[in-house]
Amino acid sequence: MPSAVAKSLSRLSRDKLIDLCVSWSKSAQCDPYLTTNRNLIEADEEDYLHEPAESRDDLKNLYTTFKQNGSFADLENVSKKDIVDRIVDGDWRRGLSYSQLASIDFAALEENDTNLRWSALKLVPLTRNSDEQAIQRPSKRRKTGHTTSKTIPQHYPQITAAEFVQQLKAHISPLVKAHYHLHRISALNLSVVRLCIVPNTPFAPLSTNIPRNGKAALDSARIMYIALPDSCPYVYVSISGASTPNRQSTRKTGPKATSSKVDVTATKRIVLEAIPKALSRPQQRWALQSTELTAKSLRGMTLLRGNGKVGVTGGAFSRLEAPPQKASGGNSSYNEAVFSAANLRDIEGLTEHEKLVERRFGDMAATNRANLDRVQVRVHSLFHQPNVPKKKRKHIDHDMSPADEPMPMMITFSGTDVFGGLKELAMKHPTLVDLGKLPRHLTGEAGTSTITL
Amino acid sequence: MAATLSSSPFSSPPLTQKAHGDLEAQLDDQILTIRAEIAKLRAQKIRLSSALLGSSKIQKCVQARKLDSAKGAAQSTAGEAARSLHARLDRAVESQKYENDVKIHRLAYGVTAFPFTDPSPERAGESTLTGVRFDLSGWNSGGMKNESALDSYFVVFRRIRHQRSGNSAQEANTYLKVHHHTIPAHIDLESLFEKYLPLPQELQDDSAMDIDDTDGNGNGSRPQSESFNDDSGIDVTQDINFDGINGTSSADDNANIASNTTQMMTAKNGQNLHAFILALLDDLQSWHNRVRAIAYLRKSAGLPPLSSRVSTGNEQMSVTPDSNETFGPSTKYSISNVAQTTADAYQIRIVWKNDALGLLKLSYEGRVDRAVVYGVKKVMDSSRGAENTSKEGNAPGSQPTDHERLHDIERILTFAEPSQNTKVQGLLERLKYCEEVMCQNKI
Structure with missing residues (x-):
């Protein structure tokens, strides 16, 4: 039976797996099984199915040759399964450490952007009282800024990710014991903290960095991610679903299983509550606020609630983003006007209706567009607002109560790209989508995944 | 690919699985390179044609011909086809001239305003918004490649006509309220709005929505078909006839803004768009300068440029250093x-x-x-x-x-x-x- 570790390893592509092994062989936190560091019992029990390497360098060279073989793609090709076997039963047969397990998860996240479901939270200053601020600010200026007329902005936390992890740990360690792993995704200007909540031993210190039970350490219910995009007042959290506890509860019996499940939920709430506290400093306290955005794609999150240009990810305003990226060969300002002309020419071939659709939805092929995989619309007073379109793309959930009063109704759109699908629908079936009545939040303009009318 | 090969198993020598894969990969590669080449050539064609149309020589020629034809309209011997060709050429040259003008304005002023038509039905009838465009000399990829490109940011306002409840006199003010913007999150837009474009208490929420339809600058009548990107690159001071504009302060000058505060407050509705634009431009520019300075340091130290997704926001997820x-x-x-x-x-x-x-x-x-x-x-x-x-x-x-x-x-x-x-x-x-x-x- 493949272990949980092997299963999570086999999610990765072959190249990524080898890269990971190479980095492990260098890292001090991942002790491989070598001929030079095994003890007598281990040497006795050695079956030489996967012959242990002499040293870390040998191990590194071994995996590098695997990689080269892969690129030549002809000789003795070592398959991904072989490598996974070699990791689990060979070089790391003593078990993978917490940090190794974390790096597997991050490798999977980098390979597949939509692995997790994220929700964006906004950081707002806790003291919203303007009088208080007015009193505080001048005195602060007098103290620090004697030369500069402007100070470094105060509307988002100036705190590094490493410092955040330390603060978070300080806040929750009496209640939650966890393994923390900080990872930087520099393509997105983002740091992600992965917390693996250590089961059952809130008061015992971590004796080893290799989890006794690999399955428990990989249990998605016990893992949560906190992403900190650079210099902007947002935090993304991913609190993955509790799938495994259900399975556990069938095996275990009675109240014990449920109590452990409750425990994890409560623990996660503790962590969530500690996030703004960990970001706070004296004189600068933060609170979290929902931003009505939940999406799977981390890249989409950074586009919609990130530190780059916002507001050009869809809808009518996306054409403000010039020049269009269609012909990326051009790279001078000179081309800007030209491209807009090119854009014009492209559009000339379209009918009046198609032009309007283009204008309403924006360029769906643009690289800066964020896909939303699920959009929920909550309509409170359907009878007073009859112009809500009732054309849905993939799944429709009507929660209509059988009363004749205006009742709240919930519509969920889901698919790989909801607004892209709506645009396609509008393009192909003008009768189904009445553009004259389609509200702007259904063109992806608002960038929210939860819409309340 | 695989299907075509298997359909003719007799004509071709039996291929192994690997050979199939190799061939396929090869062909895919070729297709990709050809596509890239086509895109490149197309871009070049567009660039060349626009350069040709924009050149002063051509512009002059067309002007001269226009004059000629205006003079001797009666004796024009040109056929229908030639006339339509001329008309098309005129249109192309005109639009190119317009584009050039827009570009010159953007380069010269840095901040331009344009009417923006929001096609959403919510804003039907009142859909003309005022957009402000900030163009900064850009650094799109770490100051190396796109040294000359402009990096642009937008703030789009809507106009709200509001009558102060306490006022007995028939005095209604027009307020600007931000509708949409593309300013990065690390610039504190909120406090700038609070400081320079304060709204009366009643307008803080979205309920009051009546827009001043009597906007007198006539830009709404511009034929929309002429440019899809209906920006008219017109200088701010021309376009926005707004109360409380002081045309004296320069973009670099913080002190000026501060000294103008008193004047700002005396404006009829307490909003000062000019000061707001200067302050925001200052913020954007200082950020740009810092980023460019760091890019310059990297370059001088012999390091490869950081491809900064921050600036453009539309690069694909690439492997950055x-x-x-x-x-x-x-x-x-x-x-x-x-x-x-x-x-x-x-x-x-x-x-x-x-x-x-x-x-x-x-x-x-x-x-x-x-x-x-x-x-x-x-x-x-x-x-x-x-x-x-x-x-x-x-x-x-x-x-x-x-x-x-x-x-x-x-x-x-x-x-x-x-x-x-x-x-x-x-x-x-x-x-x-x-x-x-x-x-x-x-x-």
């Missing part, structure tokens, strides 16, 4: 990496080749405010440091005792005589000096 990565012997000043640590470019991280690590804090103007440099003692036993931090992943553990503050270097990086250039741009000389000091002290 990690800010923690170190580079080989080709770099200068014994530096292995210089990079900003955050998107707002208030902090610079420097890694020297001897593993010394420095963090610089920049001020709003790009001055080096503070510096912290840690050096690594050569006697350090590498395994000890590793054990210290092994428990908690990459989270910073206890401070290893083998590190020491290099106060000399810090002083060099931050020390400022009044005459000296203390900005980031002047950092290069100081880095050179740092290298000398490090060599002398054999750190």
